[in-house]
Amino acid sequence: MAILIAVTGWDAGPWAERLRARLPDRDIRIWPDAMGDPADIRYALTWKAPASALTACPNLQAVFSLGAGVDHLLGQQGLPDVPIVRVVDPDLTGRMSEWITLQVLLHHRQHLRYAAQxxxxxxxxxxxxxxxxxxxxxxxLGVLGADAAEVLVRLGYRVAGWARTPKDLAGVECFAGEEAFDAFLARTDILVNLLPLTPQTHGLIDRGVLDKLPRDGALGGPVFINAGRGGSHVEADIAQALRDGTLIAASLDVFETEPLPADSPLWDLETAVVTPHIAADSDPDAIIDYVAAQIRAFEAGADLENRVDPARGY
Structure with a gap:
């Protein structure tokens, strides 16, 4: 019984070594050069590998996404009809909350202004x-959003959250559904996006949404922070909103195209903070521990946790 690691943009070797240490009785293989007989493969760990790497495996039982998002999988044609599991790990969640809190504080405490001075x-x-x-x-307001909200509440911010379905979080004003979206925007000085990328959220944060953020808040104008998915915002609209003052600042860790093209105007806008998709950088040790535990539990008869609903996209 084999496990396949299929990633692009990462060195798969260290991931394979970690997995061998935790599951020494398994045959750990690396796509594309060391797949062996695809019929042996029961599980796949993947990040932005083509669907063909998975469709070649006729006995696949589950696919584990090695990052927080799964849009890199669900957007592909021909994906095998097996459970897809997303990473929900305290280390990843904590890293995301750190980055979100850093950016909120940076804009609230006017750091860009003082750095320029x-x-x-x-x-x-x-x-x-x-x-x-x-x-x-x-x-x-999933795992990542709920944790970030909790941290910001402890710091004293007036925190609200929006989700497609009703939520109940201590100290957080919760809005739900499309009918509550505009009311949520109207009370928000710093808008933080942590939505997954789905057909419904693609291009969601556009000029129309930015125009609905209030101008009468304590910061003198709205701020946009995105650590969710770059496909959920429209970068041309964000850049224009920063130029004309509709936004006073933005912090972006995810982009429509990654790496961010060298000719993007966001690089040169003094009111924009650009980071290279590192808000919740994946810790291989923590994620491999999570995957190995899931495989052991699944083979002992337990259900896979954090399974993705393809219809919802997360």
Whole structure:
């Protein structure tokens, strides 16, 4: 019984070594050069590999996505009809909350403004709003969104969240469904996107959405933060909104095209923070522990946890 690691953009070797250490009785193979007989393969661990790597395996029982998102799988034609499992890991969740909190604090405490003054050798203090006066709105209240919301509530922010279905989180004003979307936007100074990429969320954050964010908040204008998926925002609209003041700032960790093209205007906008998809960088040790535990439990008769619903896209 074999396990396949099929990734692009990563070195699969260290992942394979970790998996061999945790499941020493398994034959660990690497796509594409060391697949062996595809009929031997029962499980696949993948990140942005082509569907053909999986369709070649007739006895596949489950596919594990090695990142938080699964849109790289669900968007492919010919995907095998087997359970797809997404990573839900405390390490990944904690890293995401760290990045979100960092960006909220950076914009709330006017760090970009002071950094620009430092470059000019300028000593000018500015009035500072309290956290209790800053309204943060989180799009997506799954595991990642709920944890980030909890951290921000502890820091004193006025936190709200929006999801497609009703949620109930302590200290968080929860909005649900399309009919509540505009009301959620209207009370949000810092908009944080953590939605998965689905047909419904593709291009969701466009000029129309940005125009609905309030201009009368404690920060003097709205801020957009995206660590979900780049396909859920429209970068041309964000860049224009930053130029004309519709947005006072943005922090982006995900993009429509990655790496971000060298000619993107976002690189040169002083009010934009650009990071290279590292908000919740995958820790191989934590993820391999998670996958190995899932395989052992599944073979002992337990259900796979965090299975993806292809109809919903997450």
């Amino acid at each position: 430092q470059r000019r050798h300028e000593w000018t203090p500015h009035a500072q709003a309290a956290a209790r006066d800053v309204r943060v709105g989180i799009l997506g």
